[in-house]
Amino acid sequence: MIINKANLAALFTAIKTSFNKGLKDTTPLWSKVATLVPSTTSTTTYAWLGQFPRMREWLGDRQLKSLALHDYSVKNKKFESSVAIPRDDIDDDTYGVYTPLFEEMGYAAATHPDELVYTLLAAGFNSLCYDKQNFFDTDHPVGNEDNGIKSVSNMQAGGGDAWFLLDVNRPIKPLMFQRRRQYDIKSMTKDDDESVFMRDEYRYGVDARVNAGFGLWQLAFGSKATLNGANFKAARTAMKSLKSDEGRPLNVMPKLLVVGPSHESAAEEIFKVRELAGGGTNSLYNAVDILVVPWLA
Incomplete structure (x- = not known):
């Protein structure tokens, strides 16, 4: 191929098409458990976390609720993935062999939020959330001056691989995916670019913030205990029993079980077998949807 500005532009269009194909043909999993939050600054503060506005009968004046402000913040990070293609490969029209590579880069960009979200979920036993307790903890403070403050647990201790029970049917989900700048692919192909002049290669890279x-x-329960019917029922009961700081039921309805590959078989035996081995109907049949994610391996 004759290397000139027009042909390099056409080549980049083909590369971007391959990248976008890998991006669009992939179904990510993060949106099942995380709310997308557009970010416009380097760090976004979620002062409203922990608030559960509920309706009441309007008698007399409106009752304005003073929101307890939290300083939980999430700082945007930059991520990238880059490759270099020798100029000779383009000159010799062998650049087509790189098409699957750029599709794979699109796939990597589409699934990168999965890695961030589910890795964070797994780290919830030793990572702080908005109330200054670990996300999965035994003593989340719940209550106010009127009804007192008590400790509430959303975890089971144990020595096994973790599994998670989630309520993902509300506008706010247990986790958040914060996006400052979308995943996009860029190029360095000008003759006076350092890589072209010094190394005779063209560079292509994906980045995002x-x-x-x-x-x-309140919408998540983490357990390192054995995944069985008894422990699942205990987790489900604990979540359904949660109340707001004012003492009102939160109406938490956990319907998603998130597990790693090590728990996949056990989860299917508990929730996807209709008839019990000893006879009778399995009361937990289809009690939850099962989501198996490799990031929990």
Whole structure:
């Protein structure tokens, strides 16, 4: 191929098409458990976390609720993935062999939020959320001056691989995916670019500014105990029993079980087998949807 500005532009269009194909043909998993939050600054503060506005009968004047402000913040981070293609490969029309590579880069960009979100979920046992407790903890403070403050747990201790029970049917989900700048591919192909002049190669790279953060701990329960019917029921009961600081039920309805590959078989045996081995119907059949994610391996 004759290397000139027009042909390099056409080549980049083909590269971007391959990248976008990998990006669009991939179904990410992060949106099942995380709320997308557009970010416009380097750090976004979620002062409203922990608030559960509920309706009441309007008698007399409106009752204005003073929101307890929190200083939980998520700082955007920069991520990149870059490759170099020798000029000779383009000159000799062998650049087509790189097409799958750029599709793979699109796939990597599409699934990168999955890695951020589910890695953060796994780290919830030792990472702080908005109330200054670990996201999964035994003593989240709940209550106010009127009804007192008590400690509430959203975890089970144990020595096994973690599994998670989540309520993901509300506008706010247990986790957040914060996006400052979308994933995009760029190029360095000008004759006076350092890489072209010094190394006779063209460079292509994907970058973004994003991060993941914790949302509402009340919508998530983490366990390192054995995944069985008894422990699941205990986790589900604990979540359904949660109340707001004012003492009103939060109406938490956990319907998603997130597990790593090590728990996949156990989860299917508990929730996807209709008839019990000893006879009778399995009361937990289809009690939850099962989501298996490799980031929990």
